[in-house]
Amino acid sequence: MESKLAEKKLAGTVALVTGGAERVGRIISESLAGAGAVVAINHRGQQRHADATMEAIRAAGGRAFAHDADVSSPEACRGLVDTVVAEHGRLDFVVHNASSFVATPFVETTTADFDKAFDVLVRGPYFLSQAAAKHMQERGSGKIIAIAGNSYFEGWPLLTAHSIAKAAVVKMMQILSVALAPQVQCHVVCPAHILDSAGTTNTDLRARRHEVSDGKLLRLADDVLLREGRPEDVAELISYLCGSTPYLNGALIAIDGGKSNF
Numbered sequence: 001m002e003s004k005l006a007e008k009k010l011a012g013t014v015a016l017v018t019g020g021a022e023r024v025g026r027i028i029s030e031s032l033a034g035a036g037a038v039v040a041i042n043h044r045g046q047q048r049h050a051d052a053t054m055e056a057i058r059a060a061g062g063r064a065f066a067h068d069a070d071v072s073s074p075e076a077c078r079g080l081v082d083t084v085v086a087e088h089g090r091l092d093f094v095v096h097n098a099s100s101f102v103a104t105p106f107v108e109t110t111t112a113d114f115d116k117a118f119d120v121l122v123r124g125p126y127f128l129s130q131a132a133a134k135h136m137q138e139r140g141s142g143k144i145i146a147i148a149g150n151s152y153f154e155g156w157p158l159l160t161a162h163s164i165a166k167a168a169v170v171k172m173m174q175i176l177s178v179a180l181a182p183q184v185q186c187h188v189v190c191p192a193h194i195l196d197s198a199g200t201t202n203t204d205l206r207a208r209r210h211e212v213s214d215g216k217l218l219r220l221a222d223d224v225l226l227r228e229g230r231p232e233d234v235a236e237l238i239s240y241l242c243g244s245t246p247y248l249n250g251a252l253i254a255i256d257g258g259k260s261n262f
Contacts, residue, residue: 009243011036014088016080018042018071018128019098021049024147024191024231028095029053031235032242033062037093040084041066044098071098072119074127081131090139093242094132096125096146096169103158114161121165126172133180142184143242146173147234150192153260170252177250185249187241191234192218192256218257226257 015032019025021043030053033039039057041064043050050066057064065087069080085091100120102113129144136142148170151163170188177186212219218226237255241248254260 008036010092010239013037013092013242014040014084014090015093015095015242016040016042016067016084016091016132017095017097018124020095021046021053021066024234025097026053026056027231028097028235028238029064030057030060030062031232031239032093032095033057033064034060035239035243037242038088039064040088040091042069042071042080042098044068044070071124071128072116074123077124077128078131081128081135085135091132091135092142094128094142094144095238096128096144098124099147099149099162101159101162105158106160109161117161117165118168121162122168122172125169129172129176129186133176133184137180137183140183141246144173144176144180144184144186145238145241146170146186146188148188148190150190150254150256150260152188152190153254153256174250174252181249182246185246187248187251187253189234189237189241190252190254190256190260192229192254192259218259220259220262224262226259226262229255229257 010032015037017025017029017039020029020041029039029041041050041053043066054064054066067080067083069076071077081091098120100116102116104113125146146169148166151159151166152170156163173186173188180186210221213228216228218228234255
């Protein structure tokens, strides 16, 4: 569970991970805890998953606590930050990982579908960042990291609202990297479709692109072969960014084996 690049480098810090109870969010939470941070695991009605993640972190000698909150609500976001600061004394890092996938053709996308995507992916991160930034600026340091995914580089016709919202998150982090400087640094991480801890991924999206994975390598068109990715790769990058120099600010990083250059 310990990060190779930031082993215990984050000791004494507190990190908040939205959607941190399962899948990639769990791996990120474990990685940050392994690097020494106290991890506030945000979830929405997933107490069983949150308990399992906390148990794994604590069994490895880390510290983690669960916080149930709807991050699409500005009021809940402000309450979440207040709670984390009150209980843990500080907030050093926020990782916007919570997501919403509504797969519908563009012509069938409803206003409810659109609103759900933007509430979770834009509205929530905006006001959560605002609440966290106030505390970080008072302390004089902090980092906010958003996961945008490779929908920023690729066109996903069944996830138009999701993809547009993710693009908005990228622009938001770029603007905040300037608006919150010099105390707070903001970054965006764009992973490709990564294998989960069970070695599976979204096969439907890949099939439409004629992409084939054997779990180690990803075959694209023209027989181009790239390395396959796992949540641990993304988590290691996020742990590194949390412990990196404050001179690194506003980074947009594709972690996809080079796929965004194909």
